[in-house]
Amino acid sequence: MNGLLVLLIIVVLAILYWWLIISTEGVFLGRRMVVWLYDITAHKYDDIKEYTPEDEKILVVDPILALCQQTETALLDVGTGTGRVPYFLLQDGRFQGDIIALDASAKMLAHAEESLALHSPTHGVTLLHQDAVPLPFEDGRFDMVTSLETLEFLPDHKAALREMVRVLRPGGILLTTRRADWEAPLFLNRYHSKNGMIALLRAMGMIDVTVQPWLTTYNLVIARKPISVPQYSR
Numbered sequence: 001m002n003g004l005l006v007l008l009i010i011v012v013l014a015i016l017y018w019w020l021i022i023s024t025e026g027v028f029l030g031r032r033m034v035v036w037l038y039d040i041t042a043h044k045y046d047d048i049k050e051y052t053p054e055d056e057k058i059l060v061v062d063p064i065l066a067l068c069q070q071t072e073t074a075l076l077d078v079g080t081g082t083g084r085v086p087y088f089l090l091q092d093g094r095f096q097g098d099i100i101a102l103d104a105s106a107k108m109l110a111h112a113e114e115s116l117a118l119h120s121p122t123h124g125v126t127l128l129h130q131d132a133v134p135l136p137f138e139d140g141r142f143d144m145v146t147s148l149e150t151l152e153f154l155p156d157h158k159a160a161l162r163e164m165v166r167v168l169r170p171g172g173i174l175l176t177t178r179r180a181d182w183e184a185p186l187f188l189n190r191y192h193s194k195n196g197m198i199a200l201l202r203a204m205g206m207i208d209v210t211v212q213p214w215l216t217t218y219n220l221v222i223a224r225k226p227i228s229v230p231q232y233s234r
C-alpha cells in the first residue's frame with residue numbers, strides 16, 4: 001500500500017514537472033522562471049529549432065515582406081530570442097528599414113548578437129534587453145510589430161498585445177502567433193481558440209484580423225491597426 005502511494009506521488013510530481021517546466025516552460029511559475037529557463041537553454045535553442053534559410057524564407061521573410069507597405073519599414077520584434085526575425089530578414093537582403101529586436105533573456109540576446117555579427121558586422125539591428133511590458137517607445141513608433149512563438153510565455157499576454165498595438169502607427173501591421181497544437185490548452189488562460197484570438201485583437205481595435213495555418217504547433221496571426229483609431233479596451 002505504501003509502495004503504491006509513493007509510486008502515485010512520483011507519477012503526480014512527474015506530470016507536474018512536465019507540465020510546469022517542459023510543456024509550458026515555467027510560465028505558471030512566474031516571469032523569472034521563464035527567463036531563467038531561456039537563459040540556461042539559449043546555447044541549444046537554435047539546434048532544437050533547426051531553423052533553415054529555406055523554411056524561414058517561407059515562414060518569416062516572405063510574409064513580412066508581403067505585409068510591408070513601404071520600402072523603409074520600422075519593425076519591432078518582441079521576444080526575438082536568438083534573433084530569428086532580424087537574422088533571416090538580413091540574410092535574405094530584401095528588407096529595407098530599421099529593426100529593434102527585444103527580449104527579456106540576456107543569454108538569448110547574446111546568441112542573437114553573435115549570429116547577426118557573423119552574418120553582417122554592420123547589421124544595424126538594435127538589440128534590447130527589455131521586457132515585453134511596458135514597451136519603452138512612444139505611441140505609433142513602428143510600421144510593423146512581430147512577436148513569434150512568444151505570447152504564451154509572457155506574464156500577461158493581453159497587456160503585451162495592448163503594448164504592441166499602442167506602438168504601431170495607424171495602418172501598421174501586427175504579425176504574431178497563436179499556439180495551436182495539442183499542448184495549447186495546457187496554457188489555460190493564455191490559450192485562445194482561433195475565434196477567441198480574432199475577438200481579442202478586435203477588442204483592442206485591430207481590423208483585418210486573420211489566423212492562418214503556419215506550423216503544426218502555431219498559427220500565424222495578422223492584424224492591422226486602423227487609420228482612424230477607435231478607443232480600444234484597456
Ligand SMILES: C[S@@+](CC[C@H](N)C(=O)[O-])C[C@H]1O[C@@H](n2cnc3c(N)ncnc32)[C@H](O)[C@@H]1O
Nearest residue numbers: 038079080081084103104105131132148149150
Ligand atoms: C519560444 S521563444 C521565441 C523566440 C523567437 N521569437 C523565435 O521565434 O525563435 C520565446 C522568447 O520569449 C522571450 N520572453 C519570455 N518572457 C519574456 C518577457 N517577459 N519579455 C520579453 N521577452 C520574453 C524568451 O526569452 C524567448 O526568447
